[in-house]
Amino acid sequence: MPLLCLEEVVCRFGAQEAVRSVSLSIAAGSFVALVGASGSGKTTLLKTVNALIRPAAGRVLLAGEDVTRLPPARLRRRVGYVFQGIGLFPHMTVAQNIAIGPRLAGERLPPERIARLLELVELDPAFARRMPDQLSGGQRQRVGVARALAGGPEMLLMDEPFGALDPVTRDSLGRKVRDLHESLGLTTVMVTHDMAEALLLADRVLVMERGALVADESPRALLAGAGGAAAQALVAVPRQQAARLAALEDGR
């Protein structure tokens, strides 16, 4: 049985249809990238998974259970979420931020566990007592990832997780997340508009256009030309950039 199953999910904002009847299943252990231009509906679709948005029609099943019927606090412990805006609580220490999910479920996270989570995202355990405004952007998003992992989730949802970071931090944190995905046995869905990032990190790439799923391929198949015009238009960008960089090197 797939871990996550979307059945003809429709989302509307007023008269506008943001997601038009998307069906999809994701096997446990896969790393899926959801790619598309701004306004294509990818963030909306992602938010239906942890019930931040309720679909107007259709169902979202997590291990066979309808997510809209699960108590929010319990659902969100099983589904870690990394936000585009990072969204650390500015009035709480790093440790309090990390421990917030379990705290809401009535559990106290011991300091050793917080130190372990900080180590997982390659931060010094001494950071636990710092406030978010004392951290760099990259460090903050590492805390964001640690917070998403604190409840011991089965699934990790990431919405443009590296969007606000500089290219070097972006690359290293991307690899780190991929490593964590492997070592913790997670199922990960990452929303991004950067096809290069999707191709390099994911083992399955979904392309969305105007609310509909238009391609569902492996990175290798996409690079080989599969997936249709919309997907190929997105693949063309990093491919051409790579070619121009290669030409620059050769021409020297």
Add this chain to the structure above:
Amino acid sequence: MSAIAALLPALMPKLAAHVLISASAIGLAILIALPLAVWASRSRLVARLALGFASLVQTIPALALLALFFPLLLSLRGLFGEGVPTLGFLPALMALTLYALLPILRNAVTARARLDPGVLEAADGVGMTGWQKLVLVEAPLAAPFIMAGIRTASVWTIGAATLASTIGQPSLGDPIFAGLQTQNWALVLAGCLLSAGIALVADGLIGLIEAGLARRKPWLTGAGIGAVALGICAALAAQGAARQERPIVIAAKQFSEQYILARLIGARLEAAGLRVEYRDGLGSAVVHSALASSAIDISVDYTGTIWANYLKRSDNPGREEVYRTIRAWEAETHGIRVLGRLGFENAYAFAMRPDRARALGVARLDDLARVAPQLVIGGDPEFFERPEWRAVRDAYGLSFRQSRNFAPTFMYDALASGEADVISAYTSDGRIAADGLVVLADPRQALPSYEALLMLSPRIARDERVERALAPLVGAISVEAMRAANYAVDRKDGAKLTPAEAAAELARAAGL
């Protein structure tokens, strides 16, 4: 400076009352504004309505807002019975609370609207319920801004609370208004300094709480809250110590004669072993209703005022008939006891500077009608609304170039400086004689009589000790003695007396 310092100890009860009314109003405003702000953050309509209403209230002058609660509460008596207080703490609390609402509400709503949407999304994303989000995220992040709103509201409220004097709530407005009327500037300054002092202290302490919240230093917040609580407790203790059996409350309207007579009455009651309290600076319209509801116990009012304002009569059946009618009417409709007439009259009269009167050839009101279109008339704030004015105006066909309002004590200065050519003077006013003014004759008898009446509230109407102490005042005060006492308080040179001193002088002159 030393004159002010000497006044301060006596003002401590007013200070305590001022702190308590301000703190109660701010506390109540917080209790109303914060839940309203939470609701407003979840409904655009509520936000618009609540902020619109609070802004509207803010456009009403504080004094008018305070005055408006009196008729409002009076009408509520029809619904809830006579137990509804119409004066004093309740209306002051309601008006000041409304006034304090806007800054708190506006800051709370704005603070919530400005919270980082990413942080709010994260609160949902980690699984917070609506209540958890409010308590764990929205409230702590908005707290410094809300505190800034409370700080603004506190400074406003402490300032506006001085105006609560006009509706019978003791506050630091009492010395300010009393001092203004009797031109006792030390008293005015003492009241202002204390009120400004409370405002500064409150501003500083709430600023401390605000800084503690903003910099996440709980000890700073705690220290601020502790100091505020300590101040309020001290005021409560001071007031608790002062309150035993309710004293006899003597009211004074906003002019010198009233202050003097209040002290004269108070001194006699104290000599008889009764405890008294003064409510100075009450609005004229408020005094009568306050007496009827026993919110105050003793007032001196005038036959002409009651005849026109409360019996709504405009005829003039002669002074004896007017007195008998009023006496019976008060007893029957309000349970107020008219103990008797003090003996003098404080009627309206028209007065001019002698040089002006001579130059214009004016000795009587019909002479005045001839030259009125070139003249400016000055009157006290209520004069031009009164039926007497209309009666005189119509009887003589008076039409002035301009009419201006002055506080009673400043009217004579306006006449002296030429800002007014003729003023509505009072017959008992000492400055008529002191300034050598000409009082214009009233050949058509358009001006009604204004005999001073000693009035007792229903609460003490049958109190024998009060009756024994005050009976000697009936018929004892001549208009000359009253003029002399009034002048002693109104004059500005070294022979100026306080109302209490003038009252003692008056008692001697009247042979009491």
